[in-house]
Amino acid sequence: MKRKDLRFILMILFMLFGIIISVQFRSVLDANKDKPSIVYQIESLRDQLNKEKIIGSELREQIDENIKKEEEYIKSFISHSNDELIEEWKNARLIAGLTDVRGNGVVIRISDAAEFEGGNISNYVVHDVDLVVVVNELKKAGAQAISINNERIISTTEIICAGPTVRINRNRYAIPFEIKAIGNPKKLYEAIVNSPIAMEFKDFGKVFEVKEAKDIVIPKFSGDINNLVKGLEVVE
Amino acid sequence: MSLSRNLSITLICLILGVMLSWQYKSIQNNKKVASSQAGTLYTLQEELLAEKTKNENLRARNQELEEQVSKYINAEGNNKKIEESLMEEIQRSRTLAGLNDVVGPGVEIVVDDGDYSNVMDTHLLVLINEIRASEAQAISINGERIVAMSEIKMTNERTSPHIIVINGRQMQAPFVVKVIADPDKLSNSLNMLEGIVDRLRDYYGLEITVKKMDKIEIPKVHDDGSVLKYNLLNPV
Numbered sequence: 001m002k003r004k005d006l007r008f009i010l011m012i013l014f015m016l017f018g019i020i021i022s023v024q025f026r027s028v029l030d031a032n033k034d035k036p037s038i039v040y041q042i043e044s045l046r047d048q049l050n051k052e053k054i055i056g057s058e059l060r061e062q063i064d065e066n067i068k069k070e071e072e073y074i075k076s077f078i079s080h081s082n083d084e085l086i087e088e089w090k091n092a093r094l095i096a097g098l099t100d101v102r103g104n105g106v107v108i109r110i111s112d113a114a115e116f117e118g119g120n121i122s123n124y125v126v127h128d129v130d131l132v133v134v135v136n137e138l139k140k141a142g143a144q145a146i147s148i149n150n151e152r153i154i155s156t157t158e159i160i161c162a163g164p165t166v167r168i169n170r171n172r173y174a175i176p177f178e179i180k181a182i183g184n185p186k187k188l189y190e191a192i193v194n195s196p197i198a199m200e201f202k203d204f205g206k207v208f209e210v211k212e213a214k215d216i217v218i219p220k221f222s223g224d225i226n227n228l229v230k231g232l233e234v235v236e
Numbered sequence: 237m238s239l240s241r242n243l244s245i246t247l248i249c250l251i252l253g254v255m256l257s258w259q260y261k262s263i264q265n266n267k268k269v270a271s272s273q274a275g276t277l278y279t280l281q282e283e284l285l286a287e288k289t290k291n292e293n294l295r296a297r298n299q300e301l302e303e304q305v306s307k308y309i310n311a312e313g314n315n316k317k318i319e320e321s322l323m324e325e326i327q328r329s330r331t332l333a334g335l336n337d338v339v340g341p342g343v344e345i346v347v348d349d350g351d352y353s354n355v356m357d358t359h360l361l362v363l364i365n366e367i368r369a370s371e372a373q374a375i376s377i378n379g380e381r382i383v384a385m386s387e388i389k390m391t392n393e394r395t396s397p398h399i400i401v402i403n404g405r406q407m408q409a410p411f412v413v414k415v416i417a418d419p420d421k422l423s424n425s426l427n428m429l430e431g432i433v434d435r436l437r438d439y440y441g442l443e444i445t446v447k448k449m450d451k452i453e454i455p456k457v458h459d460d461g462s463v464l465k466y467n468l469l470n471p472v
Contacts, residue, residue: 006241006245009245010245010248013245013248013249013252014248016252017248017251017252017255020252020255020256020259021255023259024255024258024259024262027259027262027263027266028262030266038270038273038274038277039273041277042273042276042277042280045277045280045281045284046280048284049280049283049284049287052284052287052288052291053287055291056287056290056291056294059291059294059295059298060294062298063294063297063298063301066298066301066302066304066305067301069305070301070304070305070308073305073308073309074308074318074322077308077311077312077315077318078315078318078319078322082319085319085322085323085326086322088326089322089325089326089329090471092326092329092330092333092335093329094466094469094471095329095330095333095335095464095466096329096330096332096333096384097332097333097384098329098332099471099472100471100472101469101470101471101472102469102470102471102472103468103469103470104468105468128365129358129361129362129365132361132362132365133358133361136357136361136387136388139385139386139387140387140389142465143385144385144465144466144467144468144469145385145466145469146384146385153384154332154384155332155333155334155374155382155383155384156332156368156371156372156373157368157384158365158368158369159365160365160366160368160369163282164282165282165286167369169293170289170293171286171289171290171293172285172286172289172290173286174282174283174286182468182469183468184468217472222293222294222297223293223294223296223297224293224296224297224299224300225297225300225328225329225332226300226328227296228332228373229328229331229332229373230373231340231341231373231416231417231418232331232336232338232339232340232373232374232416233338233339233340234327234331234336234337234338235336235337235338235339235453
Protein backbone atom coordinates (compact mmCIF):
# COMPACT_ATOMS: atom_id res chain seq x y z
CA MET A 1 0.00 0.00 0.00
CA LYS A 2 2.66 2.46 1.03
CA ARG A 3 4.91 1.37 -1.77
CA LYS A 4 2.21 1.95 -4.36
CA ASP A 5 1.62 5.46 -3.02
CA LEU A 6 5.23 6.31 -3.27
CA ARG A 7 5.51 5.00 -6.78
CA PHE A 8 2.53 7.07 -7.74
CA ILE A 9 4.08 10.19 -6.31
CA LEU A 10 7.36 9.50 -8.04
CA MET A 11 5.59 8.97 -11.33
CA ILE A 12 3.84 12.32 -11.13
CA LEU A 13 7.04 14.06 -10.15
CA PHE A 14 8.93 12.59 -13.07
CA MET A 15 6.13 13.50 -15.43
CA LEU A 16 6.32 17.12 -14.27
CA PHE A 17 10.06 16.96 -14.57
CA GLY A 18 9.78 15.82 -18.15
CA ILE A 19 7.26 18.48 -19.08
CA ILE A 20 9.39 21.23 -17.58
CA ILE A 21 12.47 20.07 -19.39
CA SER A 22 10.69 19.97 -22.70
CA VAL A 23 9.10 23.43 -22.19
CA GLN A 24 12.40 24.87 -21.13
CA PHE A 25 14.14 23.33 -24.08
CA ARG A 26 11.61 24.73 -26.49
CA SER A 27 11.69 28.21 -25.00
CA VAL A 28 15.45 28.32 -25.26
CA LEU A 29 15.26 27.04 -28.82
CA ASP A 30 12.63 29.63 -29.74
CA ALA A 31 14.66 32.42 -28.26
CA ASN A 32 17.69 31.26 -30.16
CA LYS A 33 15.76 31.00 -33.38
CA ASP A 34 14.53 34.62 -33.13
CA LYS A 35 17.69 36.00 -31.71
CA PRO A 36 20.07 35.65 -34.62
CA SER A 37 17.61 37.20 -37.08
CA ILE A 38 16.65 40.22 -34.96
CA VAL A 39 20.17 40.82 -33.69
CA TYR A 40 21.43 40.46 -37.21
CA GLN A 41 18.84 42.96 -38.46
CA ILE A 42 19.76 45.47 -35.77
CA GLU A 43 23.41 45.17 -36.59
CA SER A 44 22.89 45.57 -40.29
CA LEU A 45 20.63 48.59 -39.69
CA ARG A 46 23.32 50.17 -37.50
CA ASP A 47 25.83 49.57 -40.25
CA GLN A 48 23.60 51.12 -42.88
CA LEU A 49 22.85 54.08 -40.63
CA ASN A 50 26.53 54.74 -40.07
CA LYS A 51 27.17 54.50 -43.79
CA GLU A 52 24.38 56.99 -44.54
CA LYS A 53 25.78 59.36 -41.93
CA ILE A 54 29.22 59.18 -43.52
CA ILE A 55 27.68 59.79 -46.95
CA GLY A 56 25.84 62.77 -45.46
CA SER A 57 28.95 64.39 -44.06
CA GLU A 58 30.78 63.76 -47.34
CA LEU A 59 27.97 65.45 -49.23
CA ARG A 60 28.13 68.42 -46.86
CA GLU A 61 31.85 68.71 -47.50
CA GLN A 62 31.28 68.55 -51.24
CA ILE A 63 28.65 71.26 -50.99
CA ASP A 64 31.02 73.52 -49.06
CA GLU A 65 33.73 72.83 -51.58
CA ASN A 66 31.49 73.63 -54.52
CA ILE A 67 30.40 76.88 -52.94
CA LYS A 68 34.02 77.83 -52.41
CA LYS A 69 34.88 76.87 -55.97
CA GLU A 70 32.04 78.94 -57.32
CA GLU A 71 33.14 81.93 -55.29
CA GLU A 72 36.71 81.59 -56.53
CA TYR A 73 35.64 81.34 -60.14
CA ILE A 74 33.40 84.35 -59.84
CA LYS A 75 36.12 86.38 -58.16
CA SER A 76 38.78 85.45 -60.69
CA PHE A 77 36.55 85.91 -63.73
CA ILE A 78 34.77 89.08 -62.90
CA SER A 79 36.59 92.34 -63.33
CA HIS A 80 37.23 94.40 -60.23
CA SER A 81 34.83 97.06 -61.36
CA ASN A 82 32.13 94.61 -60.44
CA ASP A 83 32.94 94.07 -56.80
CA GLU A 84 29.54 95.52 -56.05
CA LEU A 85 27.89 92.62 -57.81
CA ILE A 86 29.80 90.15 -55.67
CA GLU A 87 28.80 92.06 -52.53
CA GLU A 88 25.20 91.93 -53.65
CA TRP A 89 25.47 88.21 -54.26
CA LYS A 90 26.86 87.62 -50.77
CA ASN A 91 24.25 89.82 -49.17
CA ALA A 92 21.38 88.10 -50.98
CA ARG A 93 22.64 84.72 -49.84
CA LEU A 94 23.00 85.91 -46.25
CA ILE A 95 19.39 87.14 -46.15
CA ALA A 96 18.08 84.02 -47.88
CA GLY A 97 19.80 81.78 -45.29
CA LEU A 98 22.32 80.26 -47.68
CA THR A 99 25.42 80.96 -45.57
CA ASP A 100 26.57 79.63 -42.20
CA VAL A 101 26.31 82.40 -39.63
CA ARG A 102 27.75 82.99 -36.18
CA GLY A 103 26.54 85.19 -33.34
CA ASN A 104 25.20 85.40 -29.80
CA GLY A 105 21.75 84.24 -28.80
CA VAL A 106 19.94 81.40 -27.08
CA VAL A 107 19.85 77.62 -27.28
CA ILE A 108 16.62 75.83 -26.34
CA ARG A 109 16.31 72.12 -25.68
CA ILE A 110 12.86 70.57 -25.99
CA SER A 111 11.70 67.02 -25.43
CA ASP A 112 8.83 64.80 -24.29
CA ALA A 113 8.02 64.47 -20.60
CA ALA A 114 10.04 61.78 -18.82
CA GLU A 115 7.02 60.58 -16.87
CA PHE A 116 3.41 60.14 -17.80
CA GLU A 117 1.20 61.29 -14.94
CA GLY A 118 -2.25 60.37 -16.16
CA GLY A 119 -4.74 62.19 -18.37
CA ASN A 120 -4.26 62.63 -22.08
CA ILE A 121 -0.90 61.22 -23.21
CA SER A 122 -0.87 63.75 -26.03
CA ASN A 123 -0.22 66.49 -23.43
CA TYR A 124 3.13 64.92 -22.57
CA VAL A 125 4.72 64.83 -26.02
CA VAL A 126 6.17 67.57 -28.23
CA HIS A 127 3.97 68.49 -31.20
CA ASP A 128 4.77 70.30 -34.42
CA VAL A 129 2.65 73.26 -33.28
CA ASP A 130 4.79 73.62 -30.14
CA LEU A 131 7.86 74.07 -32.31
CA VAL A 132 6.03 76.53 -34.58
CA VAL A 133 4.98 78.58 -31.54
CA VAL A 134 8.47 78.59 -29.99
CA VAL A 135 10.01 79.67 -33.30
CA ASN A 136 7.39 82.43 -33.60
CA GLU A 137 8.21 83.64 -30.07
CA LEU A 138 11.86 83.89 -31.11
CA LYS A 139 10.91 85.86 -34.22
CA LYS A 140 8.75 88.19 -32.12
CA ALA A 141 11.78 88.85 -29.92
CA GLY A 142 13.84 89.82 -32.94
CA ALA A 143 15.77 86.66 -33.79
CA GLN A 144 17.82 87.07 -36.97
CA ALA A 145 18.59 83.41 -37.68
CA ILE A 146 17.01 80.23 -36.29
CA SER A 147 17.67 76.52 -36.68
CA ILE A 148 16.01 73.38 -35.33
CA ASN A 149 18.38 70.42 -35.03
CA ASN A 150 20.70 72.37 -37.33
CA GLU A 151 18.03 72.73 -40.01
CA ARG A 152 17.94 76.41 -40.96
CA ILE A 153 14.57 78.14 -40.84
CA ILE A 154 14.07 79.97 -44.15
CA SER A 155 11.06 81.58 -45.82
CA THR A 156 9.62 78.27 -47.04
CA THR A 157 10.39 76.10 -44.00
CA GLU A 158 7.55 73.86 -42.82
CA ILE A 159 7.46 72.26 -39.34
CA ILE A 160 4.97 69.47 -39.65
CA CYS A 161 4.27 66.09 -38.03
CA ALA A 162 5.20 63.05 -40.09
CA GLY A 163 4.45 59.96 -38.03
CA PRO A 164 6.72 59.79 -35.00
CA THR A 165 9.01 62.47 -36.48
CA VAL A 166 8.71 66.12 -37.49
CA ARG A 167 9.39 67.20 -41.05
CA ILE A 168 11.51 70.34 -41.41
CA ASN A 169 12.74 71.50 -44.83
CA ARG A 170 11.62 68.08 -46.15
CA ASN A 171 13.96 66.33 -43.71
CA ARG A 172 12.78 64.32 -40.73
CA TYR A 173 13.78 64.83 -37.12
CA ALA A 174 12.86 63.17 -33.81
CA ILE A 175 13.10 64.33 -30.18
CA PRO A 176 15.05 65.86 -28.55
CA PHE A 177 14.90 69.16 -30.46
CA GLU A 178 17.61 71.78 -30.17
CA ILE A 179 16.52 75.22 -31.30
CA LYS A 180 19.27 77.79 -31.83
CA ALA A 181 18.60 81.46 -32.39
CA ILE A 182 20.89 84.42 -32.99
CA GLY A 183 19.77 87.84 -31.78
CA ASN A 184 19.91 89.89 -28.60
CA PRO A 185 20.55 87.08 -26.05
CA LYS A 186 18.85 88.82 -23.11
CA LYS A 187 15.80 89.79 -25.10
CA LEU A 188 15.44 86.31 -26.58
CA TYR A 189 15.93 84.66 -23.20
CA GLU A 190 13.38 86.85 -21.40
CA ALA A 191 10.82 86.41 -24.17
CA ILE A 192 11.14 82.64 -24.24
CA VAL A 193 11.23 82.04 -20.49
CA ASN A 194 8.11 84.17 -19.95
CA SER A 195 6.18 82.82 -22.92
CA PRO A 196 2.91 80.88 -22.43
CA ILE A 197 4.39 77.90 -24.28
CA ALA A 198 7.19 77.60 -21.70
CA MET A 199 4.58 77.49 -18.91
CA GLU A 200 2.63 74.83 -20.77
CA PHE A 201 5.74 72.68 -21.09
CA LYS A 202 6.46 73.05 -17.36
CA ASP A 203 2.87 72.12 -16.42
CA PHE A 204 3.19 68.72 -18.04
CA GLY A 205 6.80 68.07 -17.12
CA LYS A 206 8.00 68.35 -20.70
CA VAL A 207 11.66 69.24 -21.14
CA PHE A 208 12.17 72.95 -21.86
CA GLU A 209 15.68 74.26 -21.18
CA VAL A 210 16.76 77.72 -22.30
CA LYS A 211 20.21 79.20 -22.00
CA GLU A 212 21.97 82.23 -23.36
CA ALA A 213 24.94 81.32 -25.49
CA LYS A 214 27.84 83.05 -27.22
CA ASP A 215 29.20 82.34 -30.68
CA ILE A 216 26.43 80.03 -31.78
CA VAL A 217 26.88 78.71 -35.29
CA ILE A 218 23.73 78.27 -37.35
CA PRO A 219 24.28 76.33 -40.56
CA LYS A 220 23.06 77.34 -43.99
CA PHE A 221 20.02 75.88 -45.71
CA SER A 222 21.26 72.88 -47.66
CA GLY A 223 18.38 71.75 -49.85
CA ASP A 224 18.11 72.55 -53.55
CA ILE A 225 16.86 76.05 -54.24
CA ASN A 226 15.49 75.62 -57.75
CA ASN A 227 12.70 73.54 -56.26
CA LEU A 228 11.73 76.42 -53.98
CA VAL A 229 11.52 79.20 -56.55
CA LYS A 230 10.77 77.54 -59.88
CA GLY A 231 7.09 78.53 -59.80
CA LEU A 232 7.89 82.21 -59.24
CA GLU A 233 8.24 84.72 -62.00
CA VAL A 234 10.00 87.89 -60.92
CA VAL A 235 8.11 91.12 -61.62
CA GLU A 236 10.44 93.97 -62.48
CA MET B 237 14.85 2.05 3.21
CA SER B 238 12.05 4.52 3.77
CA LEU B 239 14.61 7.16 4.72
CA SER B 240 16.44 6.86 1.44
CA ARG B 241 13.18 7.02 -0.43
CA ASN B 242 12.09 10.11 1.40
CA LEU B 243 15.46 11.61 0.78
CA SER B 244 15.28 10.93 -2.93
CA ILE B 245 11.81 12.42 -3.20
CA THR B 246 12.96 15.51 -1.33
CA LEU B 247 15.92 15.81 -3.66
CA ILE B 248 13.77 15.48 -6.74
CA CYS B 249 11.32 18.07 -5.41
CA LEU B 250 14.20 20.42 -4.73
CA ILE B 251 15.54 20.07 -8.24
CA LEU B 252 12.06 20.51 -9.61
CA GLY B 253 11.58 23.73 -7.65
CA VAL B 254 14.86 25.19 -8.76
CA MET B 255 14.13 24.32 -12.35
CA LEU B 256 10.68 25.83 -12.20
CA SER B 257 11.92 29.14 -10.96
CA TRP B 258 14.77 29.12 -13.45
CA GLN B 259 12.33 28.35 -16.22
CA TYR B 260 10.05 31.17 -15.20
CA LYS B 261 12.87 33.62 -15.07
CA SER B 262 14.30 32.63 -18.40
CA ILE B 263 10.98 32.94 -20.22
CA GLN B 264 10.32 36.31 -18.63
CA ASN B 265 13.75 37.48 -19.63
CA ASN B 266 13.39 36.31 -23.21
CA LYS B 267 10.19 38.29 -23.54
CA LYS B 268 11.78 41.43 -22.20
CA VAL B 269 14.78 41.16 -24.49
CA ALA B 270 12.57 40.49 -27.50
CA SER B 271 10.38 43.54 -26.90
CA SER B 272 13.30 45.89 -26.32
CA GLN B 273 14.95 44.55 -29.46
CA ALA B 274 11.80 45.17 -31.47
CA GLY B 275 11.80 48.74 -30.16
CA THR B 276 15.42 49.30 -31.13
CA LEU B 277 14.71 47.84 -34.55
CA TYR B 278 11.84 50.26 -35.09
CA THR B 279 13.75 53.39 -34.06
CA LEU B 280 16.71 52.33 -36.18
CA GLN B 281 14.47 51.86 -39.20
CA GLU B 282 13.02 55.33 -38.65
CA GLU B 283 16.45 56.88 -38.26
CA LEU B 284 17.74 55.20 -41.38
CA LEU B 285 14.79 56.47 -43.40
CA ALA B 286 15.29 60.00 -42.09
CA GLU B 287 19.01 59.89 -42.87
CA LYS B 288 18.32 58.65 -46.41
CA THR B 289 15.91 61.49 -47.23
CA LYS B 290 18.40 63.94 -45.77
CA ASN B 291 21.10 62.62 -48.07
CA GLU B 292 18.80 62.74 -51.08
CA ASN B 293 18.16 66.42 -50.43
CA LEU B 294 21.88 67.07 -49.93
CA ARG B 295 22.60 65.27 -53.19
CA ALA B 296 20.10 67.45 -55.04
CA ARG B 297 21.68 70.60 -53.60
CA ASN B 298 25.16 69.40 -54.47
CA GLN B 299 24.16 68.64 -58.03
CA GLU B 300 22.63 72.08 -58.33
CA LEU B 301 25.89 73.64 -57.16
CA GLU B 302 27.94 71.53 -59.52
CA GLU B 303 25.83 72.72 -62.42
CA GLN B 304 26.38 76.31 -61.35
CA VAL B 305 30.12 75.82 -61.09
CA SER B 306 30.32 74.24 -64.52
CA LYS B 307 28.30 77.15 -65.90
CA TYR B 308 31.04 79.50 -64.76
CA ILE B 309 33.80 77.24 -66.05
CA ASN B 310 32.15 77.01 -69.46
CA ALA B 311 31.78 80.76 -69.64
CA GLU B 312 35.46 81.43 -68.91
CA GLY B 313 36.67 84.48 -70.79
CA ASN B 314 33.15 85.57 -71.61
CA ASN B 315 32.60 88.30 -69.06
CA LYS B 316 29.09 89.09 -70.17
CA LYS B 317 27.95 85.52 -69.78
CA ILE B 318 29.52 85.21 -66.35
CA GLU B 319 27.82 88.39 -65.22
CA GLU B 320 24.52 87.06 -66.51
CA SER B 321 24.90 83.83 -64.56
CA LEU B 322 25.81 85.76 -61.45
CA MET B 323 22.85 88.10 -61.83
CA GLU B 324 20.59 85.11 -62.28
CA GLU B 325 21.88 83.60 -59.08
CA ILE B 326 21.51 86.84 -57.17
CA GLN B 327 17.92 87.02 -58.37
CA ARG B 328 17.24 83.47 -57.22
CA SER B 329 18.61 84.18 -53.73
CA ARG B 330 16.68 87.44 -53.55
CA THR B 331 13.50 85.70 -54.64
CA LEU B 332 13.98 83.04 -51.98
CA ALA B 333 14.63 85.73 -49.37
CA GLY B 334 11.45 87.55 -50.40
CA LEU B 335 13.19 90.61 -51.91
CA ASN B 336 11.45 90.42 -55.29
CA ASP B 337 7.87 91.00 -56.36
CA VAL B 338 6.76 87.68 -57.82
CA VAL B 339 3.87 86.35 -59.84
CA GLY B 340 2.61 82.82 -60.46
CA PRO B 341 -0.36 80.47 -60.17
CA GLY B 342 -1.69 79.77 -56.69
CA VAL B 343 -4.46 80.11 -54.17
CA GLU B 344 -6.14 82.98 -52.35
CA ILE B 345 -7.46 82.23 -48.89
CA VAL B 346 -9.63 84.66 -46.95
CA VAL B 347 -9.93 84.13 -43.20
CA ASP B 348 -12.46 86.24 -41.34
CA ASP B 349 -13.93 86.47 -37.84
CA GLY B 350 -16.95 84.23 -37.26
CA ASP B 351 -20.12 85.22 -35.43
CA TYR B 352 -18.72 84.25 -32.05
CA SER B 353 -14.97 84.01 -32.55
CA ASN B 354 -12.07 86.10 -33.73
CA VAL B 355 -9.01 85.19 -35.74
CA MET B 356 -6.04 84.67 -33.44
CA ASP B 357 -2.28 84.59 -34.07
CA THR B 358 -2.13 80.82 -33.62
CA HIS B 359 -4.79 80.26 -36.30
CA LEU B 360 -2.68 82.12 -38.82
CA LEU B 361 0.53 80.44 -37.66
CA VAL B 362 -0.94 76.98 -38.13
CA LEU B 363 -2.46 77.92 -41.48
CA ILE B 364 0.83 79.31 -42.80
CA ASN B 365 2.65 76.21 -41.58
CA GLU B 366 0.18 73.94 -43.42
CA ILE B 367 0.59 76.06 -46.55
CA ARG B 368 4.35 75.70 -46.34
CA ALA B 369 4.00 71.94 -45.89
CA SER B 370 2.24 71.87 -49.28
CA GLU B 371 5.37 73.32 -50.84
CA ALA B 372 4.30 76.94 -51.17
CA GLN B 373 6.93 79.16 -52.79
CA ALA B 374 5.71 82.62 -51.74
CA ILE B 375 3.14 83.76 -49.18
CA SER B 376 1.69 87.11 -48.15
CA ILE B 377 -0.91 88.14 -45.58
CA ASN B 378 -2.73 91.40 -46.28
CA GLY B 379 0.13 92.45 -48.51
CA GLU B 380 2.92 91.60 -46.05
CA ARG B 381 5.34 89.11 -47.57
CA ILE B 382 6.01 86.22 -45.18
CA VAL B 383 9.78 85.78 -45.02
CA ALA B 384 12.03 83.60 -42.87
CA MET B 385 11.89 85.83 -39.78
CA SER B 386 8.32 87.19 -40.16
CA GLU B 387 6.56 87.14 -36.80
CA ILE B 388 2.81 86.80 -36.24
CA LYS B 389 1.92 88.61 -33.04
CA MET B 390 -1.35 89.36 -31.29
CA THR B 391 -1.18 92.61 -29.36
CA ASN B 392 -4.21 92.25 -27.12
CA GLU B 393 -6.51 89.30 -26.64
CA ARG B 394 -9.36 91.41 -25.29
CA THR B 395 -9.92 93.66 -28.26
CA SER B 396 -12.45 92.55 -30.82
CA PRO B 397 -11.50 92.10 -33.57
CA HIS B 398 -7.99 91.10 -32.52
CA ILE B 399 -5.12 93.22 -33.69
CA ILE B 400 -2.43 91.15 -35.34
CA VAL B 401 1.07 92.39 -36.12
CA ILE B 402 3.00 90.92 -39.03
CA ASN B 403 6.40 92.29 -40.09
CA GLY B 404 5.80 95.07 -37.57
CA ARG B 405 2.60 96.21 -39.28
CA GLN B 406 -0.78 96.12 -37.50
CA MET B 407 -3.76 94.56 -39.23
CA GLN B 408 -7.24 93.17 -38.56
CA ALA B 409 -9.56 90.58 -40.03
CA PRO B 410 -10.35 89.78 -42.77
CA PHE B 411 -6.96 88.31 -43.57
CA VAL B 412 -6.25 87.76 -47.25
CA VAL B 413 -3.58 85.08 -47.57
CA LYS B 414 -2.05 84.89 -51.04
CA VAL B 415 0.03 81.87 -51.92
CA ILE B 416 1.99 80.90 -55.01
CA ALA B 417 2.02 77.11 -55.23
CA ASP B 418 0.52 74.29 -57.28
CA PRO B 419 -3.17 75.41 -57.02
CA ASP B 420 -4.71 71.91 -57.14
CA LYS B 421 -2.27 70.37 -54.73
CA LEU B 422 -2.54 73.21 -52.23
CA SER B 423 -6.34 73.54 -52.31
CA ASN B 424 -6.69 69.77 -52.02
CA SER B 425 -4.50 69.55 -48.95
CA LEU B 426 -6.18 72.58 -47.34
CA ASN B 427 -9.69 71.27 -48.03
CA MET B 428 -8.88 67.74 -46.90
CA LEU B 429 -11.44 66.13 -44.57
CA GLU B 430 -10.49 67.19 -41.01
CA GLY B 431 -7.87 69.39 -42.67
CA ILE B 432 -6.94 72.93 -41.71
CA VAL B 433 -9.98 74.57 -43.37
CA ASP B 434 -12.35 72.18 -41.62
CA ARG B 435 -10.65 72.77 -38.30
CA LEU B 436 -10.65 76.58 -38.55
CA ARG B 437 -14.27 76.62 -39.72
CA ASP B 438 -15.88 73.92 -37.57
CA TYR B 439 -13.70 73.85 -34.50
CA TYR B 440 -12.74 77.52 -34.18
CA GLY B 441 -15.84 78.99 -35.84
CA LEU B 442 -14.06 81.19 -38.39
CA GLU B 443 -15.16 82.11 -41.90
CA ILE B 444 -12.75 80.79 -44.49
CA THR B 445 -12.76 80.58 -48.27
CA VAL B 446 -10.20 79.07 -50.63
CA LYS B 447 -10.03 80.19 -54.25
CA LYS B 448 -7.71 78.80 -56.93
CA MET B 449 -6.11 81.45 -59.14
CA ASP B 450 -4.17 81.30 -62.42
CA LYS B 451 -2.20 84.38 -61.53
CA ILE B 452 -1.33 85.82 -58.15
CA GLU B 453 0.99 88.69 -57.49
CA ILE B 454 2.87 88.80 -54.21
CA PRO B 455 4.81 91.92 -53.21
CA LYS B 456 8.35 91.91 -51.89
CA VAL B 457 9.13 92.48 -48.24
CA HIS B 458 9.64 96.09 -47.14
CA ASP B 459 13.35 96.55 -47.67
CA ASP B 460 13.67 99.61 -45.46
CA GLY B 461 15.54 97.76 -42.71
CA SER B 462 12.48 97.37 -40.50
CA VAL B 463 11.86 93.72 -41.37
CA LEU B 464 15.11 92.28 -42.63
CA LYS B 465 17.71 92.66 -39.94
CA TYR B 466 21.02 90.86 -40.11
CA ASN B 467 23.45 93.13 -38.27
CA LEU B 468 24.09 90.44 -35.62
CA LEU B 469 24.91 87.70 -38.13
CA ASN B 470 28.56 87.12 -38.93
CA PRO B 471 29.18 84.90 -41.95
CA VAL B 472 31.40 81.96 -40.96
